[in-house]
Amino acid sequence: MKNIEFSTSLDFKLKGNFIELNTALDIPEKSKAYLMESDWAYPTVFDYFPLKDLLWLFSAMMLERKLVFFSKNLYLLTASLYAIQLRFSKYSNSNLAQQFHLF
Amino acid sequence: MIFNLPDVLFPLCDAPGAALIGINKGEDFLKNSGLFEEYPSCIFVCLDEEKFYLEKTPHKEIPALESFEKALLKSYHKINSNLMKRLVDANKSPNYIPKPKKIKYTSNNDDKNNCIEICQVFKEKLHEKLISFIPKTPIYQDAEQVSLNIPFRFSKILES
Numbered sequence: 481m482k483n484i485e486f487s488t489s490l491d492f493k494l495k496g497n498f499i500e501l502n503t504a505l506d507i508p509e510k511s512k513a514y515l516m517e518s519d520w521a522y523p524t525v526f527d528y529f530p531l532k533d534l535l536w537l538f539s540a541m542m543l544e545r546k547l548v549f550f551s552k553n554l555y556l557l558t559a560s561l562y563a564i565q566l567r568f569s570k571y572s573n574s575n576l577a578q579q580f581h582l583f
Numbered sequence: 584m585i586f587n588l589p590d591v592l593f594p595l596c597d598a599p600g601a602a603l604i605g606i607n608k609g610e611d612f613l614k615n616s617g618l619f620e621e622y623p624s625c626i627f628v629c630l631d632e633e634k635f636y637l638e639k640t641p642h643k644e645i646p647a648l649e650s651f652e653k654a655l656l657k658s659y660h661k662i663n664s665n666l667m668k669r670l671v672d673a674n675k676s677p678n679y680i681p682k683p684k685k686i687k688y689t690s691n692n693d694d695k696n697n698c699i700e701i702c703q704v705f706k707e708k709l710h711e712k713l714i715s716f717i718p719k720t721p722i723y724q725d726a727e728q729v730s731l732n733i734p735f736r737f738s739k740i741l742e743s
Contacts, residue, residue, distance in 0.1 A: 515698075515699055515702060519690065519695060520690065522698035522701075522702070523662070523687055523690035523694040523695070523698055524686060524687050524688065524690075526659065526662045526663055526697075526698060526701065527662055527663055527686075527687040528630075528663075528669075528684070528686060528687070529663070529669065530663055530665040530666065530667060530668060530669050531652060531655055531656065531659045531663065531666075532647075532652065532666070532667070532668045533668050533669050533670050535647070535648045535651055535652055535655075536645055536647070536668070536670070537628070538648065538651075539645050539646055539647070539648055540626055540645050541601065541603070543645065544600060544601040545601065545624075545625075545626050545645075546596060546598075546601060546602040546603075546604070546622075546624060546625040546626065547602070547603050547604070547625070547626050547628060548588075548596060548602075548604045548605075548606060548618075548622075548625045548626070548627045548628065549603075549604065549605045549606065549628050549630060550606050550608055550609060550610060550612070550613055550627065550628065550629045550630065550631070551605075551607070551609075551629070551630035551631050552607065552608065552609050552631055553630070553631065553686065554587070554607055555686070555688065556630055556686055557586070557587070557605045557606075557607060557630065558586055558605070560605075560630060561584060561586055561603055561605045564603065565584050565603055
């Protein structure tokens with residue numbers, strides 16, 4: 481398997497029944513790795529959720545509540561989970577890790 | 584975090600601690616399966632129906648983060664100008680039918696830059712309001728002292 485490194489471009493092929501698509505994913509530098517989803521998940525989620533709702537969900541996460549999302553739209557479901565997890569939990573954890581000089 | 588929880592693993596909703604779970608079904612399924620009654624500690628958010636199910640008890644109120652809202656409002660307004668809440672409480676409005684909303688599947692450079700700006704403002708606010716209050720070195724860093732010495736632990740906590 482190809483090594484994935486920061487500040488590089490990851491080229492890959494998507495094979496469908498009728499088409500074959502060559503595409504690339506830009507991987508930002510380490511300090512901005514949390515912005516990787518700004519291409520697809522964040523615009524969808526920020527456009528869908530008003531700020532009040534997003535902060536309400538963040539507040540619930542900070543209280544360690546269990547959040548269960550229902551949606552028939554898999555794209556919206558995945559983007560919501562991705563954005564909330566990265567922006568709120570994992571992202572804040574990575575800051576904590578930096579604060580504690582863990583990496 | 585579980586992106587799409589299969590039916591057989593629904594008891595995970597009862598797991599201790601925080602969890603972020605996705606279920607690729609609609610509100611009808613939530614109503615018919617009785618998940619809300621079975622797992623009242625969870626907050627169920629139906630994205631398509633724009634509703635949330637939350638057990639209302641005084642000690643389980645979710646606080647509003649007004650300082651975050653003030654800081655993010657300007658940059659967020661560039662993407663989403665809706666200032667009102669979209670999600671409604673299903674207990675208060677069980678028959679609420681949302682207006683059809685187009686989901687944004689594509690984005691341009693402006694959207695991307697706006698998202699980065701929001702994330703950066705959020706980062707600064709999170710640092711100011713939360714992370715700056717956390718001690719820079721772990722309180723149990725001294726390896727020799729890391730033991731079940733309860734009075735020592737309490738003294739360290741009080742110091743910090």
